[in-house]
Amino acid sequence: MSMSIAPSASASVRDSSDNRTLVEAGDGVRDDQPRTLSREEKDPWLVEFDDQDAYNPKTWSRSSRWYLTSLGGLLVLNATFASSAPSEIVTMIGQDLGFGMEVGSLIIAVFVAGYCVGPIVWGPVSERVGRRPILIISFLFYTGFQVGCALSPNTGSLIVFRLLGGLFASAPLTVSGAIVSDLWDAKTRGKAMTMFSVAPFAGPALGPTVSGWIAQSGTDWRWIFWVLTLFAGVCLALIVLTLKETYAPILLTRKAHRLRKETGDSRYYSPLQADKQTFSHRVKKVLGTPFEMLAKEPILQALTVYMSFVYGCVYLLFEAYPIVFTEGHGLNPGVSGLMFLPIFIGGVLGCFIYLIFFNPRYVRYVDHYAPNPVPPEKRLESTLIAAPLLAISFFAFGWLSYSWISYWAPMMMGGLLGFSILLIFFTLFNYIVDTYLFAAxxxxxxxxxxxxxxxxxxxxxxxxxxxxxNPRWACTLLGCFAALMIPIPFILIRYGPKLRSRSRFAPDLPMGVPEKAPQEEVYHELSQPLRLHGARLVATRRTAVTGARFASTSAAEAPETLSWPDYLSIRKKKRKWEMAMTVPCVLAGLVGGASYFGSLEMDPTKPIFGVDPMIFFGGATFASMGLGYLIGPIAGSQLWRTTHRRTMSLIEARDRQFHAHIVKNRVDPTSQSATNPVPDFYGEKIGSLKDYRQWLRDQARYKRKARWTEDE
Known part of the structure; x- marks a missing residue:
């Protein structure tokens, strides 16, 4: 029988590489106590998961887990879609029910206000009765309240039904994320959570599109709520028919019941059944601990302010977009609703960027730090790029919102907003989970x-x-607030470990790189390999310590150096950073150039510098793209240098040595010909020792061909 577990209110939060719940790693730990990793002795009657246990959701087939993850994302999409769906049809509702735009804003606001109930009620209750019952009950009532909105005879009833709908729609926002953490371990959770994180941004972006075309077609406004009713009904049917219970303590309770029934021994029990906390203690824990943490944890305070500002801006756009596109550019409600789609597309692009560039890095960190957890600060790498982009996108959206500038310009900036918002939300969400673990x-x-x-x-x-x-200065104000928050992820990377060491709620887990083997009693190396963003610094300082059988001795200290394989790996990753920043810079150049030159008045009959105006402006637009192509690597290099501040002296030292090797071994370019071009004169393609050896062979081959040509 496995080791004992003591459940807590945060039992749904999981993060381990050995298929264990986080609660198992710290038995008896509660959110209001300092974190330790003590374990109790084995209890033969306490039921836990066996290896490859069919009850364990983390051992279910990948297809089944991906389906449940997708279903959870669909439920979140439903809830967030409902929050923004009436935004493009508020004017019609106001004309019918007789209220102004200020009251119309409440239709969205009260629904989002209902989301506050999710973490207070639905999350804790799901940890007592399971995920499935909560989702069935909440969607049953949520569907009914959408019917109430569709049949509302006056303003008061519509606002009340919207509020009640938001209260029950908050259930999937809380429980669906818990389902994802139930199904996946830390190594694979990042990929699943990335795909899942698109749903909260897809819903708000799709809602105005649907309501805009309903308004444009002249259909009665009540149909938007009938659409929501049908969508919610389909989701309810999927929950009832296909959603399995995923919460481990509930599944262990079922396993304990089966064992008692099969063996006739009533002593088998589950961790949930062993939890004897009183109701008052649970209420205090659920309602008191979150606010206690918010008051005492500077990390949580900073991240909450940042994420709340970003989240508020998402819903602020539902009021801003009609002003910019409908009133400013004269677009009809249907087309104006389409302007929200780039936010969703940008979020999807951010998802792919994370999966391609950042998730593989984190997987390597998991293997590298095993069996210890990865430092949470490794989650913040993508935020270092997304935080500046968020501020830039606000400034650009505002100052490109003039009516005489093509609407394509501010619309594309919406895509940059979606890209940066998704990366910020996803990485900061995971950083909170990794930082607080049991108290997450x-x-x-x-x-x-x-x-x-x-x-x-x-x-x-x-x-x-x-x-x-006006939109220009309003967005400038938002951009300034976003710029003020740019330092937050940089500060956390620098001072996060120190802040976590002082926290009562962050677990005291070993965060260093584990040693490969136990050290001898007499001598042991004090300088373990240090890693920064995937690059290992070779430790060369060795100190002798006093042994039980030998006298004290000491070894001379040698200066720290960077091994060639690790240096070349860092150099290769630097090029990836430069390439990654080149793409958005080129797109920004294209959008900016097309917006500016497309808005200028021109006479097709009058050449500009002797060139047809269309060709001139087209060439200028492509020149803007070229400028972005030149700026991209510079920006990427500067961001890369920011993430490697601690090791720049070592890297620069190797840079000088590497350049000397290249200058010494590269060929004379004056001997090149059409059949014998110079092979990588600056060594830019070298990213490993294998590449360097190949580069040397290419130089030798070039010299041989050049010599044969001279002999002929």
Whole structure:
């Protein structure tokens, strides 16, 4: 029988590489106590998962787990779609029911305000009764309240039904994320969570599109709520028919019941049945601990402010977009609703960028640090790029919103907004989970409550702000706030470990790279290999220590150096950073150039510098792309240098040595010909020792061919 578990309110949070729940790693730990990793002795009657246990959701087939992950994403898509669906049809509703735009903003705000209930009620209750019953009950009522909205005879009833709908729609926002953590371990959870994270941004982007075309077609406004009813009904049917229970303590309770029935021995029990906490203690834990953490944890405070601001801006756009596109550019509600799609597309692009560039890096970190957990700061790498892009996208969206500039320009900036928002949300969400582990449920509860408040409040003043300040200065204000928050991920990378060491809620886990073998009693190396963003610094300092059988001795210290394989690996990754930044810079150049030159008045009959105006402006646009192509590597290099500040002296030392090797061994370019071009004169393609050997062979081959030509 496996080792004992003591469940807690955060039992749904999992992060391990050996298929264990986080609670198993710290038995008896509660959110309101300092974290330790003590284990109790084995209890033969306590039921736990066996190897490849059919009850363990992490051992289910990948197809089954991916289906349940997709279903959870669909439920979140449903809830977030409903939050923004009426945004393009508020005017029609106001004309029918007789209210102004200020009251119309409440239709979105009260629904988002209902999200505050999710972490307080649905999350904790799902950890007592399971995920499936909560989703069935919540979607049953949620579907009914959509019917109530469709049949509302007045403003008051519509707002009340929207609020009640938001209260029950908050269940999938909380429980679906828990389902993902139930199904996947730390190594694969990043990929699943990345795919899952697209849903919260797809819903708000698709809602205005649907309602915009309903308004444009002249269909009665009540049909948007009938669409929501049909969507919710389909999801309810999928939950009832296909959703399996995934919460481990509930599954272990079922396993314990089966064992008692098969053996006739009533002593078998599950961790959930062993939890004897009183109701008052649970209430205090659920309601008190999140706010206690928010008051005492500077990491959580900083991340909550940042994520809440970003979340509020997402819902602020539902008031801003009609002002920019419908009133400013004269687009009809249907086409204006389509302007939200780039936000979704940008989010999908951010998802792929994470899966291609950042998730493989984290998987390597998991293997590298095993059996210890990966430092949470490794999660923040993509935020270092996304945080500046968020501020840039606000500035660009605002100052490209002039009516005489093509609407394509601000629309494309919406894609950059979606790209940066998804990366920020996803990485900071995972950083909170990795930082607080056992207390992550409470930390996420506090974060979600504050975020929901921001999401409900921002739309209430958005229209007044954009009308009073105009879109340019309103977006400049938002961009300045976003710029003020850029240092947050950089500060956390620098000071995060120190802040976590002082926290009462962050677990005291070993964060260093494990040694490959136990050290001898007499001598042991004090300098373990240090790693920074995948590059190993070769430790050369060795100190002798006093042994039980030998006298004290010491060894001379040698300076720290960087091994050639690791240096070349770093150099290769630097080129990837430069390439990654080149793509958005080229796109920005294209969009900016097309927007600017496309907005200029021109006479097709008058050449510009002797060139046809269309050709001239087209060439200028491509020149803007070329400028972006030149700026991209520079920007990527600077960002890369920021993430390698601690090792720059070692890297620069190797740079000088590497350059000397290249200058010494490269060929004379004056001997090149059409059949014998110079092979990689600057050694830019060298990313490993194998590449360097191949480069040397290419130089030798070039010299031989050049010599044969001279002999002839």
């Amino acid at each position: 449920a409470s930390a996420l509860s506090a974060n979600t409550i504050v975020r929901s408040i921001f999401g409900a409040v921002f739309p209430l003043f958005a229209r007044q702000m954009f009308q009073a300040m």
